[in-house]
Amino acid sequence: MIEAVGLTKRYGSKLAVDDLSFTVKPGKVTGFLGPNGAGKSTTMRMMLGLDRPTAGKVLIDGKHYTELKNPLRTLGALVDAKWVHPNRSAYAHLKWMARSNGIPTKRVDEVLDIVGLSEVARRRAGGFSLGMSQRLGIATALLGDPKILMFDEPVNGLDPEGIHWIRRFMQRLAAEGRTVLVSSHLLSEMAQTAEELVVVGRGKLIAQCSTQEFVESSSSTSVKVRSPQADQLGEVLTSNGFSVTRENQQERDTLLVPDGAIEQVGELAAKYDCVLHELTAQRASLEEAFMQITGQEVEFSTGKSGEEASGSPGEAPVAAEK
């Protein structure tokens, strides 16, 4: 269990983390969600005792990180996969980490095997691809077989197979009763991995709830309907009190009905003999939900927030990359 209480970090005049309080419970994957620059990494560094909070505290199973004896056995973290000396082999890196926390050396071979790096373990880590570095970082986190795991943007640089693997892997860790906190700026990624969400923007807590609640509370559903008689259907719908919009001008046959229900739209179409090619309920994507809730909380706004197509499961970041 991780508890943050009034966590605040100030760099000069900039408030990176602003009075953040949340808890991360065991047995679930909790997503730590926010655009770039929202203070996620800073918060994680404070959890590890690397950065000193300006105010507030963060407790790991009721203790400060620095009070933990053999901390790697309690909390395993991947914060930056590049925290490895490029001329040191993966094996040597894990070996000293293991030794420092009284972890037997054979565990090094085990974790290398788990992440699939056994064959390259003796090669210098500087020659690793981003994906391999990421796997080494995950191996480091797993080294002490900890009850609490923390991953900062773990899918960055992984190929689709790797992404799939790590999603499954994190869910398995949570199913074993561990506390798993995963940060990401990709909402679609979180939707597939996390059950609970801690959402931050500009260092402030925006929401802590289940992923489903987050979407439901912040978005309305709309109905997408495609018909060769789109114009006629549009008139029918308008005269029955629905507002109708066109998704874009190219697709003349597609209508969007906000606040509509598929049953009503389908029944109206049948009544007025309109042929339908498609009738779908559209749930706003997490991206949209996030944009709605965070609004101006995005630090590096692109200024064209409505860009993503609604319902798109694509990996569109919510804020522009720096």
Added chain:
Amino acid sequence: MTLLAIERMKLFTTRSPWWCMFAALLLTVGLGVLYAATAPAEFTVVGATQSGGQLGMMVFMVLAALAVTTEYRFGTIRATFQAVPNRTAVMLAKSTVVAALAFVIGEIAAFLAWGVSYLITGGEALVLDAGHEWRNVAGLGLVYAGAALYALAVGMLVRQSAGAISLVIVWALLVESLVGLLPRVGDDIFDWMPFAAANRFLQGGGPQTPMTSQMPEAPIGPWASLVYFLAVGVALLVVALITVRKRDA
């Protein structure tokens, strides 16, 4: 003990320390032997065999500074503090390992330089039969260890390889001598410069030779000079440790 073992592992599982140790040995021994073998007879004294000592010391200071700054450069310092949150203990262990290595390499280099010179010249003059001559050779390890403390401390404070290395080397090679050139007060300040004190420990206190005659009269003796040199190094290290503790990693 675990921390010492870890720092030893970290030091020896990368390449640059090996190169630095090799270079320090080569310079100390090579230059010393060259000097002893080619110098005219009246210059062939024990001190002459240690002419490469200062250059070797510089290389070792590079090693010591890098032992700290590469951790910051590559972010491994965070992995280190993540594994062992007690930063002071980590940095003390690192300092102990590097200083101990400096001592061992310094002793090996000094005795190798002296031994090879002795064999080549076969000179009576190089027999170690006086206290100051023993100090001249055997003292090198102590000075290496002390110099390593300075470089470690500066590395912790500056956290950047190029900056830390230039700072220690420019200080030891240039700043101290330039201070000595200041009118009126220069000589007095120079006497209290740490690396000048280290040099006085190695070379001073013996009978006047062509090697030592240019050295000004010192306010404290050779052993006091060593203590002074080490004490300033330790003080600098304490400041560095406090800084590391307070700062965000």
